[in-house]
Structure formats: C-alpha cells, structure tokens
Amino acid sequence: MTPEVFAEWFRRQGHRVLRTASSYWAEAGPRTFQAFPYHWLIVPTQTELDHLLREHSAIGLRYSTPWEGASGAASYHVVFMEREYPLSILPQKTRPDVRRTLQRGAVEQISFPRLARDGWKLRADTLKRQGREGAESREWWERLCMSAEGLPGFEAWAVVVEGQLTAALIAFLYEDCCNVLYQQSRTEYLSLGVNNALTYVFTREVLSRQNPPWIFYGLHSLDAPPTVDEFKFHMRYTAKPVRQRVVFHPWLRPLMNPLSHALLKAGLRLKPEQPALSKAEGMLRFYFQERLPLERQSLPPPLQPK
Template sequence: MTSDIFAEWLKRQGHLVFKTKSSYWYSQAARTFQAFPYHRVIEPDNNEINEFLKEHNGVALRYSTPLSAKYGKISYHVLFTQSTYSIEGLPKKARHDVRNGFKKAGVEPISFERLAVEGWELRLDTLIRQGRVRAETQSAWVKQCRSAQDLPGFETWGALVEGKLVAALIAFSGDDCCSILYQQSATDYLRFGINNVLTLAFTNEVLKRSDVSQIFYGLHSLDAPDSVDEYKFRMRYTASPVRQRVVFNPRLSPLFNPLTYSALNAVHKLLPGNPTFAKAEGMLRFSLQGKKPLAEQDWPLGLLEQKESILKQY
C-alpha cells in the first residue's frame, strides 16, 4: 500500500507512526499527531480519537474532515483537479512570470542526494521569507531528503539556472493523488519566476500520468502566512473547502480554553519567531474555532469568495 511507503519515510525521519480504523497518524512535536495521507478527508468517531490519544499518551491530534461534520475549523486543501494546464489559463502577472522564468531556467528531475546537499540554502531562504526561520533545521532537512531516495512514489524536481539549483520541490504519488510536500526557492532568483516555472512544468508532467486524478499542494497551515497559498491560487490551484479538526486529550482538555488561548497568543506575539509557540497557538486556535458554528468562525482569505455559497449549504 502506498500509505505504508509514506509511513516508512516518516519512520526513517524518527517519527512514530500508528494506524487506526480511519487513518494513519504520525507524531509531531510535543506528542501531537497528524493524520495522513494529507489529502484524505476522514470522520473518526470520538471513541477512536480518545482511545488513540489515551493509548499513545498523545496531547492532541489533527485531521481533515467534511464540511458536514459537526466540529472543525473552516479550512481548505489546495488542489488541482483539471485535466489541462497551460500558460494561457493563468492570470496576467503569472503568465509574465512563467514566460520570464522559462527564458532563464530549465526544469528537470534531480536526485534526493543533490537536494539534501544543495537544497537547504533554498529551504532556509523560503523559511526566512515566511517568518519561520527556526521552524526547521538543516539536519532534519538532510534526513528528510535522504529518507526518500530509495522509496517508490517519491520524486524531486528542480529549476536550474546555468546548472545552479535555484528552486526545488519534493512530491509523493499514491492513491490517485500526487502531493507536493515541500517547495523552496532562492530569494535572489524569485524575480525570474523560478517558482512559477517549476509549478507549471511539474503540474504538466503529472497530468500526463493516467494513475493521478488530482494534485494536492498543501493543507491550510496552522502558522504560515496567507501569502504562502496566495501564490498557489495565482497559479490556478484552488481552495477545496474542508474542516480541520484539532482534538485535545480529554484528560488535558480543561486546560485548553479561551483564557489559555489569550495567554498563549500574547506570548506568541512577543516571540513571533518561536516555532513551538506558533504551532501551539495554531492548534489551540483551530480547536476553539472548530467548536463554533461555521458562520461564527474566522474564515481564511482563500475561502472568502466561497463563504456565502458554503453557508447556504451548511
């Protein structure tokens, strides 16, 4: 099964991986768990959730669930589900960036070893632009790349300018979906449209594959700025609405309330570059928001155009 391959990649990086009736889960920081494959929308019942958290001494878990579910923060998956993709279908600025990029850069598959060695500089540039410079480390990056190099379904593509790697992505294909897991680029080359070229070329490559029906370009992030996904929307990927549910261990849930959130948010604002507080703030915010009716929640920018039609249905 392709999920087992993805699980092996996570295990090689040191994550704990478990399987329940509805999903696979892997450990993140502070005994929190994320469901995977990321593109799946699941509905585990409370017994499954609570038993899992109790058995594995988990603090919280996070998963995507349908809009029809009773609880969950209004959110989205970034997807491409069309059968064709061309420069002509992009907005004016994106078309300009792509044409400019193809004059400068070529796109091709690269090895994971090359990405491990040359890609960290690109990753660090990307994290700096996102204000998340402390969120990842070079050692974790190298392990992440090398853990994938002999596993089927994983691939990495790069944009190169005169042989220099200036942008790259990591992707995994399985269950009729290709997931772009990471994309990073050199800040000094952004003006040449290198991200746009990489996205366009890779998307068109994937669309040639008969076993893939959708391309998943990421979950609505807990802590990254909206600008991370604005680029993807300009490249004609779309926000597919879901709920993201964060559930805390019942034994700890009384500790996670609006008062706790106010204090945590204050600390997060004082220490905006601290990844632990950023993730914790996001987890608690999603959890508290997810208990409100959809109409009373804070909606992400990527779904504002769909808000009225969604609320009419739910």
C-alpha cells in the first residue's frame, strides 16, 4: 500500500498531514511533525526544512537519515531483514513460551472494531508497565483503531486465549516494508509468553506472503524505556544504525540550550506522568546529541560494542 493511505489514517484521527519533496509529515504533537513512512531515510535540504517550519508555524521536526549522513544523532531502527523465521532462531528458553501459548490459544487476525472495543485493557496494562500510565486515553485508543477500519494495508492481529484478547498489534503493510505500529498485552498473561507468540506468528505470516517485505518494528524512541526494544532484540530482530534529526524553528533555536533542557528534566521529575514533557525532553536530548561529531556521541545501547 502507499504512503497516501497511511496519511489518510492520520487525517481520520484529526492530525495535520503535510507533503514536501522528501517525505510526508504528520503532526505528532502540537505543531511538532514526524516524517513518515517511518522506515524512510531522507536527506531534505535546509531550505525544505525551513520552509516547512515557517510556512506551517511548526515548532519542530523529527526524521531519520542515513548513518553516513553529515548530521544527526546516533540512533537505530528495529528491523528484520531475513527471509525465514524458524522457531529455532529464537533463544532456547523462549521456544517453550511460544509453544505453550499456541497450545492454550491462537494467534489470529481480528477486526479493528473488536480491537477498539476489547484492546484498551491491553494498552492500559502496557502503559502501566512502561511507567507511562495516563499518557493515553480510551477515547484516543478507540479513535486510533477505528481510523484504520476499511483502509487497505492495515491489519490487527491478536493472541486469543479462551475468547479473551491477551496481546495484540497493529501493522501497516507498504509495498516494500511492513511497519509494526503498536503492540500491547495483558500483564496477567505475560508469563504465558503471549508477546513472544504474537511476534513469532505475525513475523512468519508476513514472510510467507508473495514478495514478502522486510519488517520495521520501531524507531528508537524519544522516551520509552529500553526494555521495549530489548524484547524485540530477544526475538532476533536487529538494530539498523541510522541517525535521527530534530530541527527546531529558527526563532526557537536560541532558546534550545542546557538551561532549558535542565528545566525540562526538572519538570519531568516533578510530573513523570506527563507525556508532553517526556517527548519534549527527548527531542531536546536528541537535538543536543546531534550537535556533536558522531565519534563523540553516546551510542544507544543496541549499537554499543558487545
């Protein structure tokens, strides 16, 4: 499917979507735009970026660019590029978890109305485990799910145990790449290995299709805990080195300094449950990181030598 279909999903949710020479851009926060498709590595000109910022009164932009590029913070995409995904590829201790889940229940494609209705408990449990309780609402979740209803390329998959959703994901299949967008699960079923089974079966399903795409499992997050990606690496996905850029409006750049960063971090300590603060702190952290030469930057853990 095309980026224009993905853009329609954003529009249905009420987000502004812009198009420039290099990419599409969705308003991820108030006057803050994220480039998509997420797996694209783009090299927009400074003229393009400044025009986008000024023309649309944007505060900031975020996008991924090649590792070999001239600027950007050291970062990564979580990907699976192989053509086969046998059970034997998983860690020995994980294989019984997958088998146990598939004995108790099934991994199957479900409708978006069902995910909207029954999936919020999974999402709320996931946010609580990540220390982000209250960052999203049931209304937001239902709008997110129902906005995908009827759009080609969007799929919802779930682990169903005794008629109950225990883990679920939302994905979008471009012509060349499958993007896993959201994954969530019930805490009480984690010991059963439902996340492992969901990732395993879904990965195999995607790879079994004609002209299978490679799979993008997420972008190095601004604020999510490292454990989110550790699970993906445990499932034998890998970190593809890229660089992330955060570009602020020219009028705001003088205000982006160590003092403003310190104030943001102090505010986050006082109100850790505020997603806007955590995202803003993450953007400023990436912004400062990319000011350094690549050899002086702190590599994220997945890119550090083992």
